[in-house]
Amino acid sequence: MAHEGIFATSDECIFKMGNGYDTVSVDEDRINELCKQAESYINVLCNFNFSDVYAATLNVDVKYILSEAASNLVAIYGIQYDMSGYNSSREAENIINVNWARFNQCIKLLNGQNQRDFINNA
Numbered sequence: 001m002a003h004e005g006i007f008a009t010s011d012e013c014i015f016k017m018g019n020g021y022d023t024v025s026v027d028e029d030r031i032n033e034l035c036k037q038a039e040s041y042i043n044v045l046c047n048f049n050f051s052d053v054y055a056a057t058l059n060v061d062v063k064y065i066l067s068e069a070a071s072n073l074v075a076i077y078g079i080q081y082d083m084s085g086y087n088s089s090r091e092a093e094n095i096i097n098v099n100w101a102r103f104n105q106c107i108k109l110l111n112g113q114n115q116r117d118f119i120n121n122a
Contacts (some may be wrong), residue, residue: 005030005035005070005110006035006051007050007054007067007071009071012024012067013075014031014078017079019085020081020083020087020092021079021081022085023084025081026081028068032076034073035070037120039051050084054066068106069102069103069110071106072102072106080096099119
């Protein structure tokens, strides 16, 4: 099945999950659904539908921030599904915490008025 996400690729999401994620259950179909959820969540958090203007008007800088935000959130979902493949729950939690911190920083960047002006004028 082809990847259906707009903001982030499957490879970006999987890379951020690390080596312990469940490769059987967290497959392309699951990542597609998680990407759609993450993208919708980002759009709602930012009160702006990036999905509708992604290809036509967003510049590459904004696209990379969206890619980072979505892949971080999908990675968190993938890790949380089954942590048994990691060396310890602490290892999995550390990866989750790094992804969560960066996700939140990306949302702040996308939400600031100066950033919104940048997005709209790019």
